Amino acid sequence: MSGAAIAIEGVDKVFNAGSADEVAALRGIDLAIRPGEFVSLIGPSGCGKSTLLRLIGDLLTPSRGTVTVFGKPAHQARLDQDYGMVFQHAGLFDWRRVAANIELPLELRGWSKADRAERSAQMLDLVQLPDFGRHYPRQLSGGMQQRVSIARALSFEPKLLLMDEPFGALDEMTREHMQLELLRIWRETGTTVVFVTHSISESAFLSNRVVVLSPRPGRIHSVVDVDLGDRDDDTREDPAFFAKATEVREALRAVEAGG
Amino acid sequence: MARLRATLSGLGPALVVGAGGLALWEGVVRGFGIREFLLPRPTSILGQLVDHWPTLRHAGWETGRIAVSGLLVGILAGVVLALVTTRFRTLDEGLTPLAVAVNATPIVALAPIFNAWFGITGTLSNQAVVIAVVFFPVFINTARGLTEVHPDEVELMRSYASSEWTILREVRIPNALPFFANALRVVAPLSVIAAIVAEYFGGPQDRIGNVITSNAGFARYDVAWAAIAVASAVGLALFAAALFVERVSMPWRVASGDGDSLTTPGREP
Ligand SMILES: Nc1ncnc2c1ncn2[C@@H]1O[C@H](COP(=O)(O)OP(=O)(O)OP(=O)(O)O)[C@@H](O)[C@H]1O
Ligand SMILES: [Mg+2]
Numbered sequence: 001m002s003g004a005a006i007a008i009e010g011v012d013k014v015f016n017a018g019s020a021d022e023v024a025a026l027r028g029i030d031l032a033i034r035p036g037e038f039v040s041l042i043g044p045s046g047c048g049k050s051t052l053l054r055l056i057g058d059l060l061t062p063s064r065g066t067v068t069v070f071g072k073p074a075h076q077a078r079l080d081q082d083y084g085m086v087f088q089h090a091g092l093f094d095w096r097r098v099a100a101n102i103e104l105p106l107e108l109r110g111w112s113k114a115d116r117a118e119r120s121a122q123m124l125d126l127v128q129l130p131d132f133g134r135h136y137p138r139q140l141s142g143g144m145q146q147r148v149s150i151a152r153a154l155s156f157e158p159k160l161l162l163m164d165e166p167f168g169a170l171d172e173m174t175r176e177h178m179q180l181e182l183l184r185i186w187r188e189t190g191t192t193v194v195f196v197t198h199s200i201s202e203s204a205f206l207s208n209r210v211v212v213l214s215p216r217p218g219r220i221h222s223v224v225d226v227d228l229g230d231r232d233d234d235t236r237e238d239p240a241f242f243a244k245a246t247e248v249r250e251a252l253r254a255v256e257a258g259g
Numbered sequence: 260m261a262r263l264r265a266t267l268s269g270l271g272p273a274l275v276v277g278a279g280g281l282a283l284w285e286g287v288v289r290g291f292g293i294r295e296f297l298l299p300r301p302t303s304i305l306g307q308l309v310d311h312w313p314t315l316r317h318a319g320w321e322t323g324r325i326a327v328s329g330l331l332v333g334i335l336a337g338v339v340l341a342l343v344t345t346r347f348r349t350l351d352e353g354l355t356p357l358a359v360a361v362n363a364t365p366i367v368a369l370a371p372i373f374n375a376w377f378g379i380t381g382t383l384s385n386q387a388v389v390i391a392v393v394f395f396p397v398f399i400n401t402a403r404g405l406t407e408v409h410p411d412e413v414e415l416m417r418s419y420a421s422s423e424w425t426i427l428r429e430v431r432i433p434n435a436l437p438f439f440a441n442a443l444r445v446v447a448p449l450s451v452i453a454a455i456v457a458e459y460f461g462g463p464q465d466r467i468g469n470v471i472t473s474n475a476g477f478a479r480y481d482v483a484w485a486a487i488a489v490a491s492a493v494g495l496a497l498f499a500a501a502l503f504v505e506r507v508s509m510p511w512r513v514a515s516g517d518g519d520s521l522t523t524p525g526r527e528p
Contacts, residue, residue: 054414057418059417059418078417078418079420080420081419081420083418084418085415085418087414087415091411091412091414091415093412093429093430093433094433094512095433095436095509095511096511097511104419104429105419108419108421108425135514136511136514138511138514139514
């Protein structure tokens with residue numbers, strides 16, 4: 001598995017092992033993700049998507065098996081700050097203004113004040129909130145907060161982006177805009193993306209591969225290869241896109257049916 | 260500035276109600292012929308306040324100094340110990356339940372004992388009472404604010420490979436500020452109460468507590484009431500200072516219209 005951006009080998013995750021509330025969240029996960037690949041994780045609620053993302057980010061440790069990120073243990077990759085994470089909840093700091101939230105990872109990396117200000121301004125433009133740098137997070141709507149947290153994760157151009165339902169709180173139009181922006185950034189920077197979503201069309205639109213998980217315990221049910229090439233708004237009406245979405249939908253139906 | 264003006268105009272209704280209450284008090288005492296030693300009229304209290312102003316001002320100043328110095332030391336001790344205990348979990352688990360238990364006991368009851376420990380003539384024992392009363396709420400609340408952080412926020416910092424120290428600075432301390440401010444709202448006026456109760460039992464004889472006991476002892480209740488008025492002015496001033504600190508230290512709460520109320524003390528952040 002050398003050369004893979006992420007190599008997950010024989011991973012189990014059991015929460016609260018040995019106690020009454022033991023949960024087998026993931027079992028026997030094997031997955032290799034190539035550098036620059038865009039992979040989506042999809043599956044019913046509670047099937048372990050967020051858990052898998054946290055294992056890659058070394059925010060959880062596997063009960064069994066190994067996670068390798070850029071050829072090193074996930075723990076080392078975290079210490080090297082190789083990835084940026086967008087959490088399911090925006091998770092902005094109330095006490096920092098919007099721009100200062102975006103600049104937090106830059107601050108921790110010792111960027112100069114001027115560089116930070118320049119970057120956060122660029123990022124605010126990117127997520128279409130150019131006038132909100134001086135606001136506090138609580139003065140923003142939920143969807144706006146989520147866009148700020150995306151800007152924060154992108155601000156230091158990580159080699160790996162881990163995104164947990166980042167567009168879940170957005171309206172359809174903003175969501176479609178953000179999808180195209182994410183694809184643009186992905187193409188321009190060559191970053192590797194692991195993207196958790198509940199949306200079938202979103203997974204088909206964005207990904208090189210869609211990994212379909214089945215619940216209790218979470219396993220990889222199937223992997224749908226998608227290759228839609230360069231995508232724009234017209235792709236959403238392309239029969240090839242519909243075909244892939246249908247493929248993902250059928251895999252999910254099989255999961256629901258207990259297959 | 261506009262915000263300050265808004266705050267002051269927010270005080271308007273309170274002033275009207277307060278003035279109305281005083282007028283009612285005056286009217287009831289006069290109308291029902293209540294005798295002065297039971298409940299003096301506001302106007303006669305005001306008269307005594309003017310007549311005894313040098314004594315009362317001195318007493319208020321000295322008692323205020325005890326309250327403020329005890330307040331500062333108690334706050335400092337509470338915050339420092341909270342920081343230390345959150346850094347060392349075992350200490351936290353041992354100390355915090357103990358502090359909660361001690362906090363539930365009436366600490367002012369210790370005043371006579373503190374006199375034995377720290378001397379009955381100096382101000383040290385009075386100060387010790389104030390420190391003890393202030394310390395526990397500050398310690399308990401601040402420690403809670405430092406530990407009860409959102410797991411997502413700590414996870415985000417871990418994703419940046421942040422040290423515990425960075426997490427303390429960036430997450431725990433800002434998170435603890437509203438908890439600390441709640442404690443401050445409680446202990447600021449409490450420090451004046453503690454100082455006065457302590458003075459009932461000992462310490463120098465020119466303080467608010469002694470002015471109240473000695474005048475009440477000579478049935479000069481109007482002077483005692485004047486001293487009480489001075490004490491409440493000192494308490495109010497400290498409460499206002501606590502609100503001011505709250506506002507300047509947490510601009511994000513003011514901006515999002517969260518900390519705007521003067522009258523909801525001890526609200527959970
Ligand atoms: N910290 C934890 N402690 C105990 N159990 C946990 C913990 N985190 C997750 N779980 C359990 O692991 C399972 C998978 O949870 P996870 O959050 O990964 O699901 P998910 O696929 O992201 O769901 P959703 O789509 O609703 O976000 C669930 O059964 C959950 O109860
Ligand atoms: Mg999840």
